[in-house]
Amino acid sequence: MAGLWWPRGKGAWARFAFTAAGVAVGVTVLMLCLAAQGALQGRSDRSAWQYTRADTPGSGSVQWLAVTDYFRGEEMLRIHVADVGPSSPSPGFPLPRPGEVVASPAMQRLFESTPDDQLDDRYPGVVVGMIPVDLLSHPAQLVAVVGGQVPGMFTASGIAVEPDHAFFAFTRIVLGIAALLLLVPVVVFVAMATRIAAAQRERRLAALRLVGATRSQTALIAAAETGIAALAGTLAGWLAYEGLRRVFASSVTYEGFPFHADDVRAPLAVLALVPLLAVLVSVVSLRRVDIGPLGIVRRAASKPPTAVRVLPLAIGLGGLFLVTYTSSAGFDELAPLFGIATVVGVAIVGPWVCLQIGRLLARASNATTVLAARRIEQDPKASFRAASALVFAAFAATYLSGLVSAYGDLPGTATPRGVVTVFDGRDREIVSDGTVADEERIRTREAVAAPRAIINTRREFVLREQRLWDDVESAVHFALVVVVVVAGCGLAAGAVGGVLERRRSFALLRASGTTLGQLRRVVLLETGVPLVAMTGLGVALGVLTLVATKGPLPTVGFAVVVACGLAAALLIAATPLMVLNRASAYSEVRR
Numbered sequence: 091m092a093g094l095w096w097p098r099g100k101g102a103w104a105r106f107a108f109t110a111a112g113v114a115v116g117v118t119v120l121m122l123c124l125a126a127q128g129a130l131q132g133r134s135d136r137s138a139w140q141y142t143r144a145d146t147p148g149s150g151s152v153q154w155l156a157v158t159d160y161f162r163g164e165e166m167l168r169i170h171v172a173d174v175g176p177s178s179p180s181p182g183f184p185l186p187r188p189g190e191v192v193a194s195p196a197m198q199r200l201f202e203s204t205p206d207d208q209l210d211d212r213y214p215g216v217v218v219g220m221i222p223v224d225l226l227s228h229p230a231q232l233v234a235v236v237g238g239q240v241p242g243m244f245t246a247s248g249i250a251v252e253p254d255h256a257f258f259a260f261t262r263i264v265l266g267i268a269a270l271l272l273l274v275p276v277v278v279f280v281a282m283a284t285r286i287a288a289a290q291r292e293r294r295l296a297a298l299r300l301v302g303a304t305r306s307q308t309a310l311i312a313a314a315e316t317g318i319a320a321l322a323g324t325l326a327g328w329l330a331y332e333g334l335r336r337v338f339a340s341s342v343t344y345e346g347f348p349f350h351a352d353d354v355r356a357p358l359a360v361l362a363l364v365p366l367l368a369v370l371v372s373v374v375s376l377r378r379v380d381i382g383p384l385g386i387v388r389r390a391a392s393k394p395p396t397a398v399r400v401l402p403l404a405i406g407l408g409g410l411f412l413v414t415y416t417s418s419a420g421f422d423e424l425a426p427l428f429g430i431a432t433v434v435g436v437a438i439v440g441p442w443v444c445l446q447i448g449r450l451l452a453r454a455s456n457a458t459t460v461l462a463a464r465r466i467e468q469d470p471k472a473s474f475r476a477a478s479a480l481v482f483a484a485f486a487a488t489y490l491s492g493l494v495s496a497y498g499d500l501p502g503t504a505t506p507r508g509v510v511t512v513f514d515g516r517d518r519e520i521v522s523d524g525t526v527a528d529e530e531r532i533r534t535r536e537a538v539a540a541p542r543a544i545i546n547t548r549r550e551f552v553l554r555e556q557r558l559w560d561d562v563e564s565a566v567h568f569a570l571v572v573v574v575v576v577a578g579c580g581l582a583a584g585a586v587g588g589v590l591e592r593r594r595s596f597a598l599l600r601a602s603g604t605t606l607g608q609l610r611r612v613v614l615l616e617t618g619v620p621l622v623a624m625t626g627l628g629v630a631l632g633v634l635t636l637v638a639t640k641g642p643l644p645t646v647g648f649a650v651v652v653a654c655g656l657a658a659a660l661l662i663a664a665t666p667l668m669v670l671n672r673a674s675a676y677s678e679v680r681r
Contacts, residue, residue: 117327132353139181148248186237279580320368346557403435410638462615488632578662596674
């Protein structure tokens, strides 16, 4: 039995390699995508001790005061501790005594390169130790713990070991949409990679049925050969992920800073799901194929999609419009359901749209256009399946682009008319020569006089916001690049599978006088028309969703990114044309 599912011959090994490579790419992208949330959570967990409060549980006692500090636009954390004794809780390193300072590696380097009156005087004492990098939110964090009593300290019984928050709600929204943007193309690509040369496999299984194999045995053989290729691809993808994990940690930033490599981790249980997905796709695809005992392969005809598929999308978008533009009570709680209906509707409506496009193109007078249109019309679900990844990508990216713009252009908080702010006169004017060095000297003097005060300017706030939005923009661009590459690979896989399955049909067309150039145009139209149409559909639905939720429309720059991504996807999807000449050779007529 083992010899039946183990690949034999160049063709079998080529199909094995292509399936394994497709799964490997999918696993690598999948693991990196799922590692994002763990990386952010790991950053919060590492720095939990820095947010110790008076009600933090514990059995010890220590005086504590944490103050946010700034230097040349960079945010720092200054922690004052006192009454340190044998029973005092420890964050993972010895707390300093009066006159001592324990600082992070980056902070120590800053101490050495900065004049005392600009920075060091805020942290009185001698540096006697280093905070372990594992206890910092990121390797470059600026933190120092100063020993000594200062006004405003509180007594803590223990050191915080868990963060009091995971991360901002907006970050969770962005991660959720990014996951949708990335995971759907990956799953579709993995599914399509396992379907390469499915027709040849079905003919081989039909031959096995002819010699006495049962339906269960043929299904088991198909599942086994797909599972082996998927296992090999999963292992290769995991190795690639381990190699790229550290690159990802050092190159991708959040709020301007990289991550710890150990925090960029995805649950290994996901690795077990990928081969199961591949086997499931293989077994489910055989359900539509009737392999008779006489070796005859009969594919069950699927019903054409109907206009009923528009209903979930209409309900979702209509509900969002209703929630946003009316004041009807009780509809606000249904907003998440309407959002889910919209996302589901994007997936369901695609085949019906492809069917309508095929019927529209079938009216053309050009022979190549009619051939491509008949192919789309014959199996609109397959046409949509090849481009469904970019539909979700375009939809999610469009909505995310508007969402980022909405958060980047929050309304101002001007003083309401009729309310006057009254100052008590206790503020004082500080004279400065306007240089950054003098500003830091003033900040240092103020920190010495009032250690509890947070002394900052608008520049620090603007710099932090700018870093955050730059990171969000970079994340969106990174996601789009990944989606384009993966979706293009998925389109190429689908097109290669389609060419290999129809090699006899293409050979008959060439034998009847159709030129190779005409066949190439047919393949390009079959792939390109659904791709362009589904991308446009995704963008249009994303814009409608933004309008339904009163979000700002995407910018012209986003349209340029979409156009470039679409061009790249078309270029990648055109690679199957290289195998068309051999697949349509006259010798294929005898197959």
